[in-house]
Amino acid sequence: MRYDRNMKLSQHFTLWEFLRSETALKRGIDNEDITEVQLQNMQALCENVLEPLRQHFGEPVYISSGYRCYYLNNCVNGAKKSQHQYGQAADIYCKQGSKRLKEWYLWMVDNLPFDQLIWEVRDGGRRKWIHVSYKNEKANRQQVFTCKR
Ligand SMILES: [Zn+2]
Numbered sequence: 001m002r003y004d005r006n007m008k009l010s011q012h013f014t015l016w017e018f019l020r021s022e023t024a025l026k027r028g029i030d031n032e033d034i035t036e037v038q039l040q041n042m043q044a045l046c047e048n049v050l051e052p053l054r055q056h057f058g059e060p061v062y063i064s065s066g067y068r069c070y071y072l073n074n075c076v077n078g079a080k081k082s083q084h085q086y087g088q089a090a091d092i093y094c095k096q097g098s099k100r101l102k103e104w105y106l107w108m109v110d111n112l113p114f115d116q117l118i119w120e121v122r123d124g125g126r127r128k129w130i131h132v133s134y135k136n137e138k139a140n141r142q143q144v145f146t147c148k149r
Pocket residue numbers: 065084089090091131132
Protein backbone atom coordinates (compact mmCIF):
# COMPACT_ATOMS: atom_id res chain seq x y z
CA MET A 1 0.00 0.00 0.00
CA ARG A 2 1.05 3.55 -0.58
CA TYR A 3 0.06 6.00 2.09
CA ASP A 4 0.22 9.79 2.17
CA ARG A 5 3.83 10.68 3.02
CA ASN A 6 2.62 13.57 5.14
CA MET A 7 0.47 11.35 7.33
CA LYS A 8 1.15 11.99 10.99
CA LEU A 9 2.16 8.92 12.99
CA SER A 10 2.05 10.93 16.20
CA GLN A 11 2.06 14.64 17.02
CA HIS A 12 5.65 15.31 15.91
CA PHE A 13 6.39 12.50 13.45
CA THR A 14 5.31 11.94 9.86
CA LEU A 15 5.37 8.78 7.79
CA TRP A 16 7.90 10.37 5.42
CA GLU A 17 10.48 10.61 8.20
CA PHE A 18 10.39 6.80 8.32
CA LEU A 19 10.35 6.19 4.57
CA ARG A 20 12.90 8.67 3.25
CA SER A 21 16.33 7.28 2.57
CA GLU A 22 19.36 8.71 0.74
CA THR A 23 20.39 5.20 -0.26
CA ALA A 24 16.95 4.34 -1.63
CA LEU A 25 16.95 7.56 -3.63
CA LYS A 26 20.45 6.97 -5.04
CA ARG A 27 19.79 3.33 -5.92
CA GLY A 28 16.28 3.85 -7.21
CA ILE A 29 14.73 1.62 -4.55
CA ASP A 30 11.02 2.06 -3.83
CA ASN A 31 10.85 2.29 -0.05
CA GLU A 32 7.27 3.56 0.11
CA ASP A 33 5.25 0.38 -0.44
CA ILE A 34 4.27 -0.79 3.05
CA THR A 35 1.64 -2.98 4.67
CA GLU A 36 -0.95 -1.84 7.17
CA VAL A 37 0.83 -3.86 9.87
CA GLN A 38 4.13 -2.10 9.14
CA LEU A 39 2.35 1.25 9.34
CA GLN A 40 0.82 0.27 12.69
CA ASN A 41 4.26 -0.76 13.95
CA MET A 42 5.69 2.65 13.05
CA GLN A 43 2.76 4.35 14.75
CA ALA A 44 3.30 2.30 17.90
CA LEU A 45 7.03 3.13 17.92
CA CYS A 46 6.17 6.82 17.63
CA GLU A 47 3.42 6.86 20.22
CA ASN A 48 5.22 4.77 22.84
CA VAL A 49 8.86 5.73 22.38
CA LEU A 50 9.72 8.61 20.05
CA GLU A 51 6.91 10.97 21.01
CA PRO A 52 7.47 10.62 24.78
CA LEU A 53 11.21 11.26 24.16
CA ARG A 54 10.40 14.30 22.00
CA GLN A 55 8.03 15.69 24.61
CA HIS A 56 10.25 15.06 27.62
CA PHE A 57 13.28 16.92 26.19
CA GLY A 58 11.26 19.33 24.06
CA GLU A 59 13.76 18.88 21.25
CA PRO A 60 13.46 17.56 17.69
CA VAL A 61 14.26 13.87 17.32
CA TYR A 62 15.78 13.19 13.89
CA ILE A 63 15.41 9.82 12.19
CA SER A 64 18.37 8.77 10.02
CA SER A 65 16.85 5.40 9.17
CA GLY A 66 13.31 4.22 9.88
CA TYR A 67 11.53 1.68 7.72
CA ARG A 68 13.65 -0.35 5.28
CA CYS A 69 12.18 -2.56 2.60
CA TYR A 70 14.01 -5.83 1.98
CA TYR A 71 16.19 -4.40 -0.82
CA LEU A 72 17.12 -1.27 1.08
CA ASN A 73 18.01 -3.33 4.14
CA ASN A 74 20.33 -5.45 1.99
CA CYS A 75 21.90 -2.36 0.45
CA VAL A 76 22.82 -0.90 3.83
CA ASN A 77 24.04 -4.31 5.09
CA GLY A 78 21.31 -4.44 7.73
CA ALA A 79 20.88 -7.55 9.85
CA LYS A 80 18.87 -10.28 8.07
CA LYS A 81 15.99 -10.01 10.50
CA SER A 82 16.46 -6.31 11.17
CA GLN A 83 13.47 -4.79 12.92
CA HIS A 84 13.79 -1.87 10.49
CA GLN A 85 12.20 -4.20 7.92
CA TYR A 86 9.02 -4.48 9.96
CA GLY A 87 8.70 -0.80 10.78
CA GLN A 88 9.61 -1.64 14.37
CA ALA A 89 12.91 0.26 14.59
CA ALA A 90 14.38 3.71 14.08
CA ASP A 91 17.89 5.14 14.20
CA ILE A 92 17.72 8.54 15.84
CA TYR A 93 20.06 11.44 16.53
CA CYS A 94 19.99 15.00 17.81
CA LYS A 95 21.74 18.10 16.52
CA GLN A 96 23.26 19.13 19.85
CA GLY A 97 26.03 16.55 19.73
CA SER A 98 26.79 13.19 21.24
CA LYS A 99 26.77 14.35 24.87
CA ARG A 100 23.12 15.30 24.53
CA LEU A 101 22.38 12.13 22.62
CA LYS A 102 23.82 10.14 25.53
CA GLU A 103 21.45 11.97 27.88
CA TRP A 104 18.53 10.89 25.71
CA TYR A 105 19.81 7.33 25.76
CA LEU A 106 20.20 7.19 29.54
CA TRP A 107 16.75 8.69 30.06
CA MET A 108 15.23 6.18 27.64
CA VAL A 109 16.82 3.27 29.51
CA ASP A 110 14.97 4.23 32.68
CA ASN A 111 11.73 5.67 31.38
CA LEU A 112 10.53 4.13 28.13
CA PRO A 113 9.27 0.76 26.95
CA PHE A 114 11.29 -0.77 24.09
CA ASP A 115 12.40 -4.06 22.68
CA GLN A 116 16.02 -3.13 21.99
CA LEU A 117 17.91 0.06 22.74
CA ILE A 118 21.36 0.21 21.22
CA TRP A 119 24.05 2.85 21.60
CA GLU A 120 25.68 2.71 18.16
CA VAL A 121 29.27 3.90 17.70
CA ARG A 122 31.13 3.89 14.38
CA ASP A 123 34.40 5.15 12.89
CA GLY A 124 36.24 5.27 16.20
CA GLY A 125 33.51 7.38 17.81
CA ARG A 126 33.08 9.90 15.00
CA ARG A 127 29.53 8.70 14.31
CA LYS A 128 27.01 7.90 17.02
CA TRP A 129 23.30 7.24 17.02
CA ILE A 130 20.60 5.43 19.00
CA HIS A 131 18.83 2.41 17.54
CA VAL A 132 15.52 1.79 19.23
CA SER A 133 12.84 -0.79 18.49
CA TYR A 134 9.36 -1.45 19.81
CA LYS A 135 7.12 -4.45 19.32
CA ASN A 136 3.48 -3.62 18.96
CA GLU A 137 2.00 -7.03 19.57
CA LYS A 138 4.59 -9.06 21.43
CA ALA A 139 6.29 -8.50 24.76
CA ASN A 140 9.12 -5.98 24.64
CA ARG A 141 12.40 -7.29 26.00
CA GLN A 142 13.95 -4.04 27.33
CA GLN A 143 17.36 -5.09 26.02
CA VAL A 144 20.09 -2.48 26.30
CA PHE A 145 23.53 -2.67 24.75
CA THR A 146 26.33 -0.88 22.94
CA CYS A 147 27.49 -1.72 19.44
CA LYS A 148 30.94 -0.45 18.38
CA ARG A 149 32.32 -1.23 14.96
ZN1 LIG B 1 18.98 0.62 13.48
